Amino acid sequence: xxxxxIQPVLEFLRCRTPAAWLDRAVTDRQAxxxxxxxxxxxxxQQAQRLLWKYGAAASDAxxxxxxxxxxxxxxxxxxxxxxxxxxxxRVVALLQKRGQTYSAVSASRxxxxxxxxxxxxxxxxxxxxxxxxxVIEARSCERFYSLRPLLKAVDPELAEFYxxxxxxxxxxxxxxxxxxxxxxxxxxxxxxxxxLARDAELIQSPDTxxxxxxxxxADPER
Numbered sequence: 691x692x693x694x695x696i697q698p699v700l701e702f703l704r705c706r707t708p709a710a711w712l713d714r715a716v717t718d719r720q721a722x723x724x725x726x727x728x729x730x731x732x733x734x735q736q737a738q739r740l741l742w743k744y745g746a747a748a749s750d751a752x753x754x755x756x757x758x759x760x761x762x763x764x765x766x767x768x769x770x771x772x773x774x775x776x777x778x779x780r781v782v783a784l785l786q787k788r789g790q791t792y793s794a795v796s797a798s799r800x801x802x803x804x805x806x807x808x809x810x811x812x813x814x815x816x817x818x819x820x821x822x823x824x825v826i827e828a829r830s831c832e833r834f835y836s837l838r839p840l841l842k843a844v845d846p847e848l849a850e851f852y853x854x855x856x857x858x859x860x861x862x863x864x865x866x867x868x869x870x871x872x873x874x875x876x877x878x879x880x881x882x883x884x885x886l887a888r889d890a891e892l893i894q895s896p897d898t899x900x901x902x903x904x905x906x907x908a909d910p911e912r
Contacts, residue, residue: 694856694857694860695860696831696832696835696856696860698860698864699828699831699832699835699860699863700832700835702824702828702863702886703825703828703829703832703886703889703890704886704887704889704890705890705893705894706832706836707832707833707836707893708893708894708905708906710906710907711893711900711904711905711906711907712836712837712840714900714907715837715900716837716840716841716844716845718900719845719848720788720790721795721900721901722900722902723781723784723785723788723790723848724785724790724792724793724795725795725798725900725901725902726781726902727778727781727782727785727792728794728795728797729830729902729903730774730775730777730778730781731774731775731778732801733770733774733826733827733862734770734771734772734774734775734778736823737767737768737770737771737774738767738771740763740767740819741763741764741767741768741771744760744763744816745760745763745764745767746764753812753813753816754813755813759869759872759873762869762872763869766865766868766869770862770865773858773862777855777858780851784847784848784851795901796899797901798897798899798901798902798903798904799892799897799904800826800829800892800893800901800903800904800905801822801826801903803888803891803892804822804825804826804885804888804889804892805822806888807822807884807885807888808822813873813874814874816873817870817873817874817877817878817881818881818885820866820867820869820870820873821866821867821870821878821881821882821885822885823862823866824863824864824866824867824870825885825886825889826903827859827860827862827863827866828863829889829893829903830859830902830903831856831859831860831863833902833903834852834853834855834856834859835856837849837852838852838853892905893905894906896908
């Protein structure tokens with residue numbers, strides 16, 4: 691497997707995944723895989739929504755999107771949607787191989803917590819949605835990277851699988867960020883600071899359910 695440079699991802703995020711989450715994830719891999727499958731499907735759906743709203747059907751002059759930007763969005767999001775669906779298929783196949791049936795699980799508060807910060811007016815809303823996509827993809831990449839060495843001893847198959855996803859997840863982060871910069875390069879620092887701070891807050895605060903993007907595991911009785 692080729693070496694993947696994820697240093698840009700690690701430098702982008704404000705914090706690494708807490709050790710307590712990693713320990714729980716390694717021991718509860720069924721819950722992790724079920725949520726992972728749902729996230730891949732949601733990621734594909736989100737890319738398709740962006741295609742329809744801002745690419746293929748973006749006729750609203752108030753958005754002010756150039757033909758060049760729309761062409762880039764169509765190319766990046768169509769590729770991303772295909773890759774996320776392939777990842778979904780691979781996770782479902784891995785679940786089936788392990789005698790598990792895929793079923794959707796309740797979502798963590800992570801994505802909703804990030805989307806709470808998205809502005810309403812356009813095109814500011816699109817800028818924020820793209821930044822949320824970049825943060826989510828970066829966090830996914832960081833978690834694959836952090837889990838892989840811990841899984842090698844207990845589940846080498848899953849460790850190899852997560853390693854195989856690193857390159858595409860790192861590219862997805864870069865694609866979302868590049869599209870956002872096309873729209874609002876001078877204004878991104880403040881918006882990124884807000885989303886990265888929220889990511890760190892959500893990742894480091896307690897969660898009673900294990901999900902791929904959940905925070906520090908907490909006793910549900912507390």
